[in-house]
Amino acid sequence: DAKTTQPTSMDCAEGRAANLPCNHSTISGNEYVYWYRQIHSQGPQYIIHGLKNNETNEMASLIITEDRKSSTLILPHATLRDTAVYYCIVRAVYNQGGKLIFGQGTELSVKP
Amino acid sequence: NAGVMQNPRHLVRRRGQEARLRCSPMKGHSHVYWYRQLPEEGLKFMVYLQKENIIDESGMPKERFSAEFPKEGPSILRIQQVVRGDSAAYFCAGRAGTEAFFGQGTRLTVV
Numbered sequence: 001d002a003k004t005t006q007p008t009s010m011d012c013a014e015g016r017a018a019n020l021p022c023n024h025s026t027i028s029g030n031e032y033v034y035w036y037r038q039i040h041s042q043g044p045q046y047i048i049h050g051l052k053n054n055e056t057n058e059m060a061s062l063i064i065t066e067d068r069k070s071s072t073l074i075l076p077h078a079t080l081r082d083t084a085v086y087y088c089i090v091r092a093v094y095n096q097g098g099k100l101i102f103g104q105g106t107e108l109s110v111k112p
Numbered sequence: 113n114a115g116v117m118q119n120p121r122h123l124v125r126r127r128g129q130e131a132r133l134r135c136s137p138m139k140g141h142s143h144v145y146w147y148r149q150l151p152e153e154g155l156k157f158m159v160y161l162q163k164e165n166i167i168d169e170s171g172m173p174k175e176r177f178s179a180e181f182p183k184e185g186p187s188i189l190r191i192q193q194v195v196r197g198d199s200a201a202y203f204c205a206g207r208a209g210t211e212a213f214f215g216q217g218t219r220l221t222v223v
Binding site: 038042093099100 | 116132142145147155156160162166168171203205210211212213214215216217
């Protein structure tokens, strides 16, 4: 599975959009991009995943660049409860049974 | 976290005792993963099981740790003769399709 690079930390004002970037320049055509978050010591929470098209659900939007070498997770209206560590993970389509490898993630602080 | 149940939520064991951690994934989720998170560290994969089979145990310590996921009942992570270094949060995740859903974890404290 391809390696990902994320900023260590980010701040966001409450009510504003939080845009969390992820670089995955070595991604191959059969690899999905997944996003999870972990809110202070709780279990990781699935947010969204995509292959090449942009995706949106009730939690967030995932924008994947045309060359698929990077993506951005967008929380449209961040709240204090969105303060968490956000993980961007790449995993092969054929390896759906494989483990998720968590990196260091981005620590997002939403401030009032 | 979507109905993945882990128990107990907190477990205290003395050095040398055994710890048993249970994970009941959502109904229909036949794949289970266990992760460990040491204090102030990231999530580390331990083992991946499918009903009655261990698929990938590359992250399991070679001694004292074992895992099972029987045909009936929860998945069990067993740690024998616990040591202080085993103190951590242990998370399990269940999967049926492409997404894995995590439980709230068991916090093991070895005293």
